[in-house]
Amino acid sequence: MKQANRKLKTFALVRTKIMTDSPSQVLSKPKRRNRWLILIAAFKLAQALLFIAIGVGALRLVGKDVGDMLERLANHLRFNTEPRFVNFILEKSTLVTDRMLRRIGEVVFIYAGLDLIEGIGLYLEKTWAEYLTLAITASFLPWEVFEVLRRVTWIRCGLLTINALVVFYLLKMVIERGRNQREYVKE
Numbered sequence: 001m002k003q004a005n006r007k008l009k010t011f012a013l014v015r016t017k018i019m020t021d022s023p024s025q026v027l028s029k030p031k032r033r034n035r036w037l038i039l040i041a042a043f044k045l046a047q048a049l050l051f052i053a054i055g056v057g058a059l060r061l062v063g064k065d066v067g068d069m070l071e072r073l074a075n076h077l078r079f080n081t082e083p084r085f086v087n088f089i090l091e092k093s094t095l096v097t098d099r100m101l102r103r104i105g106e107v108v109f110i111y112a113g114l115d116l117i118e119g120i121g122l123y124l125e126k127t128w129a130e131y132l133t134l135a136i137t138a139s140f141l142p143w144e145v146f147e148v149l150r151r152v153t154w155i156r157c158g159l160l161t162i163n164a165l166v167v168f169y170l171l172k173m174v175i176e177r178g179r180n181q182r183e184y185v186k187e
Contacts, residue, residue, distance in 0.1 A: 037122050040133065040166055044119035051112035058105040066101075067093040127177070134170040137163050 061069070070093050079086055114136065121129020144160045 034125060036169060037125055037130075040169070041119045041122035043162070043166075044115045044122065044133070048112045048115035048119060051108045051115060055105045055108035055112060058101045058108065061096075062098045062101050062105075066096045067091075130170050130173055134167060134174065137170075138167045141167065 067090060071090055074086060074090070118129055118133045118136065122133060141160070141163060144156070144163060148156045148160050
């Protein structure tokens with residue numbers, strides 16, 4: 001009876017460990033880190049820093065005349081303000097309001113926060129971070145495919161490729177975790 005209780009407790013501990021740890025932690029040596037998860041985490045953290053910079057920039061423009069600032073920038077960079085594209089940008093910049101800039105800042109900070117959570121969780125090799133990253137990244141793939149089909153650029157193709165690789169890698173890890181859980185339940 002005592003031996004059966006001990007086996008049951010051991011099984012419960014092993015099952016809890018499998019459900020809370022990443023497959024990389026269960027399948028590899030305890031000290032070895034999953035370098036692909038760390039690479040994805042670094043990408044997510046860099047993306048978060050970019051979005052934080054964009055958010056700060058948007059909020060710093062609140063209360064300022066964006067059109068005037070862009071015109072001064074164009075003159076400083078010695079752009080000819082007569083071409084259609086530069087003139088179009090300068091005209092459209094007058095439509096940007098303080099309310100719009102605040103909304104842009106808010107949305108960008110929320111997305112930066114999600115990227116920070118994903119990056120830190122992936123760096124710590126947490127299962128919930130893998131699922132979160134998988135869900136968020138996969139949800140943006142159709143939009144990225146649409147953007148690439150609309151206009152092919154190296155940046156769009158590169159981002160689509162990176163995000164597709166992230167989704168496939170994390171999906172592979174989640175499937176491995178499911179297999180490992182089924183094997184332990186059978187034993």
